[in-house]
Structure formats: C-alpha cells, structure tokens
Amino acid sequence: MTALLRRYRFIVPYLLLTPGLIWLAIFYVYPSVQMFISSFWSGSLERGFTFSLSNVHNYTDALSRYQDQIVRSIFFAAAATVATFLISFPLAYTIAFRAGQYKNLLLFLVIAPFFTSFLLRVISWRTILGDDGLLLGPLKSAGLVGDDVRILATPVAVIAGIAYNFLPFMTLPIYVSLEKIDKRLLEAGQDLYATPWSAFRKITLPLALPGIFAGTLLTFIPAMGDYVNAELLGQTPGTKMIGNVVQSRFLVNNDYPTAAALSFILMAGILVAVAVYARLLGTEELVSSAG
Amino acid sequence: MVAIPGAPDPGHCPSGTRSDESPVTTEVAVRLVDVVKKFGDVAAVDRINLEVRDGEFFSLLGPSGCGKTTTLRMIGGFEEPTSGLIELQGKDVTWLPPYRRNVNTVFQNYALFPHLTIFENVAFGLRRKGGLKDAELRSRVTEMLRLVELPGFEKRKPTQISGGQAQRVALARALINRPAVLLLDEPLGALDLKLRKQMQLELKRIQHEVGVTFIYVTHDQEEAMMMSDRIAVMNSGHYEQLADPETLYERPQTRFVAGFLGVSNLLAGIVLEKGTPYASVRLADEAVVRVPAAAVNGRADVEVGVRPEKIRLFGADAEPPSGLNVLSGTVRDASYLGVSTQYIIETKNGSRVSVYEQNVERTIHGSLHRPGEAVHLGWSPDHTFAVGPSVADASAGE
Numbered sequence: 001m002t003a004l005l006r007r008y009r010f011i012v013p014y015l016l017l018t019p020g021l022i023w024l025a026i027f028y029v030y031p032s033v034q035m036f037i038s039s040f041w042s043g044s045l046e047r048g049f050t051f052s053l054s055n056v057h058n059y060t061d062a063l064s065r066y067q068d069q070i071v072r073s074i075f076f077a078a079a080a081t082v083a084t085f086l087i088s089f090p091l092a093y094t095i096a097f098r099a100g101q102y103k104n105l106l107l108f109l110v111i112a113p114f115f116t117s118f119l120l121r122v123i124s125w126r127t128i129l130g131d132d133g134l135l136l137g138p139l140k141s142a143g144l145v146g147d148d149v150r151i152l153a154t155p156v157a158v159i160a161g162i163a164y165n166f167l168p169f170m171t172l173p174i175y176v177s178l179e180k181i182d183k184r185l186l187e188a189g190q191d192l193y194a195t196p197w198s199a200f201r202k203i204t205l206p207l208a209l210p211g212i213f214a215g216t217l218l219t220f221i222p223a224m225g226d227y228v229n230a231e232l233l234g235q236t237p238g239t240k241m242i243g244n245v246v247q248s249r250f251l252v253n254n255d256y257p258t259a260a261a262l263s264f265i266l267m268a269g270i271l272v273a274v275a276v277y278a279r280l281l282g283t284e285e286l287v288s289s290a291g
Numbered sequence: 292m293v294a295i296p297g298a299p300d301p302g303h304c305p306s307g308t309r310s311d312e313s314p315v316t317t318e319v320a321v322r323l324v325d326v327v328k329k330f331g332d333v334a335a336v337d338r339i340n341l342e343v344r345d346g347e348f349f350s351l352l353g354p355s356g357c358g359k360t361t362t363l364r365m366i367g368g369f370e371e372p373t374s375g376l377i378e379l380q381g382k383d384v385t386w387l388p389p390y391r392r393n394v395n396t397v398f399q400n401y402a403l404f405p406h407l408t409i410f411e412n413v414a415f416g417l418r419r420k421g422g423l424k425d426a427e428l429r430s431r432v433t434e435m436l437r438l439v440e441l442p443g444f445e446k447r448k449p450t451q452i453s454g455g456q457a458q459r460v461a462l463a464r465a466l467i468n469r470p471a472v473l474l475l476d477e478p479l480g481a482l483d484l485k486l487r488k489q490m491q492l493e494l495k496r497i498q499h500e501v502g503v504t505f506i507y508v509t510h511d512q513e514e515a516m517m518m519s520d521r522i523a524v525m526n527s528g529h530y531e532q533l534a535d536p537e538t539l540y541e542r543p544q545t546r547f548v549a550g551f552l553g554v555s556n557l558l559a560g561i562v563l564e565k566g567t568p569y570a571s572v573r574l575a576d577e578a579v580v581r582v583p584a585a586a587v588n589g590r591a592d593v594e595v596g597v598r599p600e601k602i603r604l605f606g607a608d609a610e611p612p613s614g615l616n617v618l619s620g621t622v623r624d625a626s627y628l629g630v631s632t633q634y635i636i637e638t639k640n641g642s643r644v645s646v647y648e649q650n651v652e653r654t655i656h657g658s659l660h661r662p663g664e665a666v667h668l669g670w671s672p673d674h675t676f677a678v679g680p681s682v683a684d685a686s687a688g689e
Contacts, residue, residue: 182402184398184400184402185402185405187369187389187396187398187402188396188398188403188404189404189415190368190369190388190389191367191368191369191389191390191395191398191465192390192395192415192416192465192468193390193416193419193468194390194415194419195390198419202415206406207405207406
C-alpha cells in the first residue's frame with residue numbers, strides 16, 4: 001500500500017481533497033444545478049412543473065416584479081457594510097495598536113454576544129428599538145423626541161440589525177491585518193517626514209486593505225441575502241429585502257421557478273458587485289502608491 | 292564626567308594623527324548635553340555629553356544593552372530623553388517629532404514599505420516634503436538608485452530583492468532627503484560576512500560621496516574601526532572613551548575599552564616614579580616597565596597594557612635590545628595560525644600574556660618557540676598603555 005502510494009505520489013493531494021469535493025458536489029453543485037433547472041420551469045406545484053429554455057422570462061419577470069426589493073437589498077447591505085466598517089475599523093485599530101495587555105479580552109468581547117443565538121439577538125434588538133423600548137422609551141419620557149417617532153419597522157432598524165450582526169466578520173479580519181503591520185514601518189514613515197495622519201493614510205491603511213476587503217465581503221455578501229433582520233426588525237413592505245421575497249416565494253407560495261431565478265439573480269449581482277469592488281480597491285492601492 | 296570631545300591631547304598620539312582634530316573650526320552636527328533616558332528605574336542612557344562633527348563618520352560602539360541604540364533613537368526622535376538637550380546643527384530638537392527633524396534613519400531590518408515599489412519607497416520622503424515637480428522627483432530617485440548601484444530596480448517590490456539590495460534601498464530612501472545627519476542602526480547586522488565586508492566599503496564610499504554626517508551604531512568593533520572617523524565606546528549607559536580608531540586601539544583609557552577593541556594583555560602594577568616622558572611602573576612579578584606618563588595620568592595603581600602583536604620574543608640566552616620593556620616567562624602554548632603564531636607565555640608570577648608573532652622570518656618548523664621553553668618578552672615603552680578600572684575612577688584620580 002505504501003509502496004503504491006509512493007509510486008503514485010502525485011495522487012495524494014487529490015485524495016486529500018476528495019472528502020471536500022464530495023461534500024461540495026452533494027451540497028453545492030447538485031442543488032445549484034437543480035435550482036438552475038428549476039429557474040427554467042413553468043407550471044405549479046399542483047399541476048406539475050415543466051422545463052423549457054423559453055422560460056427564461058422567469059428571470060426578466062422576477063427582475064421587473066421585484067426590482068424594488070433588489071435595489072433595497074443592495075442599498076441596505078451597502079449601508080450596513082459602511083456602518084459596520086465605521087464601527088469596526090477604529091475598534092480593530094485600538095485593539096491592534098493600543099490595547100496592550102487587554103488585547104485578548106477585547107477580542108473576546110467582540111465575539112462574546114455571538115455565543116447567543118442569532119434569532120435571540122435579533123429579537124432582543126426589537127425590544128431595544130421598540131417604540132417604548134430601551135432606546136426610545138427614556139428619550140420619549142424625557143421629551144427629547146416626539147411620541148410618534150419610531151425606529152422599529154424602518155430601514156434604520158434593519159440596517160442597524162444587519163450592521164450589528166455582522167460586526168465580528170468585519171472587525172476580526174481588519175484586526176488581523178492591522179496586527180500584522182510591523183510597527184517599525186510607522187517609525188520609518190515618520191522618519192521620512194510623514195505626520196502621524198499621513199503615515200496612517202500611506203502605510204497603515206494600504207497595509208490593512210486585505211483585511212478591509214475580506215471584512216466588507218464577509219459582511220456585504222451575507223447581508224445581501226439576509227432576511228431575518230428585515231423580517232423581525234422591518235416587518236413592513238417598505239423594508240422587505242430580496243431574501244424575504246425568495247423565502248416567501250419558496251416556502252409560502254411554492255413558486256419555485258421565481259424563487260430560483262431570484263436566487264441566481266442575487267448570486268450574479270453579488271459576483272458582479274464583488275468583481276467591481278475588488279477592481280476598485282486594487283486600483284485604489286495602485287493610485288495611493290503613485291501619489 | 293567625561294569631558295566633551297574626547298581625543299586625548301595630541302602630544303602622545305601615535306604617528307598618523309588626523310589633521311582635522313581641532314573641534315574649534317568644525318561645525319557641530321549633533322550635540323547631546325547631559326542626556327538621560329530612563330525606562331522605569333533603569334537608566335538606559337546615563338548623562339551622555341557628546342558632539343558629532345559635521346561630515347564625520349561617527350560610531351557608537353558597544354555590547355548589546357549599552358544604550359547605543361537608545362541614544363540613536365533619541366537623536367532620531369523616536370524616544371524622548373528623560374532629561375537633557377539634543378541639538379541638531381545648533382537647533383534644539385529635543386522635543387521635535389521625527390517627521391520634523393532633518394535626520395533620516397537606516398533601520399536595523401530596513402523597514403521598507405512592503406506595499407510600495409522600490410521607486411515609491413525611495414521617493415517616500417520627497418513626496419511627504421512635497422514641492423518637487425514629478426520630473427525632478429523621478430530624476431532624483433533614479434540618481435539615488437544609481438548611487439547605491441541599483442539602477443533599474445524602480446518597479447520591483449521589496450519582497451523581490453535580496454537582503455543586500457534591501458539594505459541599499461534603505462540607504463537610498465534615507466539619503467535622498469539630504470538629511471543633516473544619517474542615523475544607521477546596525478544596518479549590516481542581517482547580512483552575511485562577505486556581503487557585510489563589501490557593504491562596509493560601500494557605505495564608506497557613499498558617505499564620502501555625499502558628505503553627510505553618519506552616526507553608526509554597531510557592536511562589531513572591526514566594523515566600527517574600519518569605517519569610522521571617531522568612535523564612542525559605550526558601556527552601561529555612557530561612553531568610556533571617545534576617539535579616533537587608532538587612539539582607541541593604541542591608547543585605550545579603560546579596561547573595558549582595552550578589552551572590547553582587540554586583545555589586550557593587562558598586568559597590574561604600582562607607579563614608582565611619575566617622570567616624563569615615561570613613568571616607571573613595578574609589575575606584580577617585580578619587573579619594572581616604562582609607560583608614557585600621559586597614559587598613567589597621575590594614578591598610583593594602574594593596569595599596564597600591551598597588545599599581543601607589539602611584543603617580540605627572545606630566547607632565554609638572548610639579550611633584548613636596551614630601551615625595551617622586558618619580562619621573562621615560559622612558553623605554555625604555541626599555535627600556528629597561518630599569518631601569525633600565537634604564544635601564551637606565563638610570567639614568573641603566573642600571569643598569562645598573549646603574543647602574536649608574524650610568520651615573516653620563519654621557515655617551516657624554523658624558529659618556533661616550543662612549549663616549556665624560557666623566553667624574554669620585549670616591547671617598546673611607546674607601545675605601552677595604562678588603564679584604570681573605569682571612567683569614574685580615572686577622573687577621580689585627576
């Protein structure tokens with residue numbers, strides 16, 4: 001057996017990959033193909049579905065019918081990603097550069113809330129953001145905001161919920177890339193007449209880019225497809241995201257073709273967005289090094 | 292405290308004394324006045340006073356933990372002194388941040404910016420200062436890369452070059468800003484021996500070419516001797532002696548300096564007579580030797596020193612020429628080293644003396660002194676020095 005393995009040594013990497021490949025084939029490739037086929041179905045659950053390439057209008061129909069939700073998803077996900085970044089970067093920076101002996105404690109605190117269930121966290125946000133909740137209640141009784149002001153069931157609540165739920169996915173990659181920066185590079189920058197601010201812009205930020213890139217992707221992609229936050233914190237037609245539509249098409253209306261088409265539109269949209277983003281960030285790096 | 296510039300008075304400098312020794316006519320590039328740096332209770336730098344002259348190659352030499360790097364970092368602005376004053380070209384810069392000092396640093400591990408090309412690394416300082424047209428910036432970078440012999444490396448990234456090349460880029464990146472002073476923190480430490488030797492010559496050439504004051508931190512005495520105009524030999528937070536390499540080697544003033552630069556034979560003795568030009572000192576084995584009076588420096592107890600290569604060996608029945616300091620002893624060990632032969636001689640009272648004899652006049656298995664053989668050791672009084680145990684004691688005797 002070992003002799004055989006030695007002889008066919010080139011096979012070993014493939015052997016090691018096999019479990020993962022099988023997993024991917026069963027749980028990703030097969031369902032994807034299945035879903036791609038369903039997106040070209042017509043008919044209904046009662047009468048049965050039939051496949052036809054002419055059903056490509058499923059895509060155009062879905063696009064035009066759920067245009068609002070698609071645009072809203074992009075907007076919510078983008079807004080939540082920006083908000084997460086604005087909170088995460090200073091947080092990660094402080095932990096990486098200033099926390100000293102409290103580094104591990106702070107990192108633990110970043111992920112500590114995530115030991116409770118996702119749903120529970122979102123539900124507790126309902127309590128916090130509720131019309132007489134932890135946030136608005138005291139403000140209202142103090143007369144600082146009007147009685148009719150609400151946060152729950154508005155886009156703000158959904159975006160805030162998403163931002164909160166994806167915080168560690170942004171913070172940790174940024175932390176890792178900041179932590180890796182050799183502090184002597186910043187000294188070298190200051191030695192070469194860079195003020196602390198310009199050293200930050202020209203050295204720290206470019207070197208943190210891989211972390212920022214990873215963090216934004218890890219936030220933006222799942223945020224685009226998220227439906228729990230919109231479902232529990234939005235609750236109104238005006239806050240429905242594409243995830244909610246897919247969910248209701250699939251599980252409530254049994255409209256598999258539309259749901260499948262929407263899923264592929266979402267996937268394609270994310271791929272395009274990521275490609276554009278990677279391109280922009282890549283160019284940005286080149287631009288910053290040239291000037 | 293040690294007086295500011297440290298070369299002893301020229302009267303007893305050996306031949307080859309440098310002509311630019313008068314500090315009166317030379318501009319001062321860097322002046323440290325009573326500089327102290329404490330980390331907690333530990334004084335890393337303990338009241339240093341020194342002046343580095345404009346255009347000189349100045350080295351801070353010492354073992355690790357002697358405070359040399361801390362001193363350099365204070366000049367660069369990366370550490371603030373606990374007390375004292377740092378002047379750069381006559382201007383007080385003690386509290387200025389690094390980016391407002393006309394000083395640049397070559398860091399120990401180069402600290403090149405990994406995300407920038409070699410061109411952008413070198414141009415970094417000029418871009419921050421601003422006010423240069425693109426074409427001029429481009430030509431300055433190109434010229435600088437030529438100076439460090441890396442033309443055509445503009446587009447590479449720091450990960451794509453070797454250690455020696457990174458070293459040159461670090462040098463170019465600092466020098467392009469035409470600093471008043473260039474600080475070098477063990478810049479050759481990461482290079483292998485051959486490359487290091489080559490870079491030593493290169494650094495000297497470049498310093499000569501650009502005429503910038505270099506302050507060089509190293510623990511390698513050979514490196515410091517080969518490159519420096521003057522060296523401050525540092526030990527536990529202060530310097531023990533500041534002089535040109537020749538003076539340091541020929542006239543070390545303390546036991547530490549005598550031991551740190553090269554090999555020294557030190558023999559304890561009592562001053563019998565403080566005459567001029569030579570004082571007489573009686574050594575532990577009753578032999579009386581003559582030592583330049585200035586080296587004895589008024590002390591009563593000294594350690595008499597002589598370098599191994601200054602000593603000549605004579606057979607027991609030979610008569611050493613008069614005028615030499617002479618000791619008698621027995622050869623304990625003889626090792627053939629190619630260029631020279633190293634002898635260990637035990638004197639009458641049991642002290643051991645190293646002697647290096649050049650293998651010039653010797654034929655194969657010729658005049659080698661054998662272990663067990665009785666010999667005389669002879670050396671010129673002019674090659675004799677005397678050290679005190681430490682700087683503090685030496686000045687107390689004055």
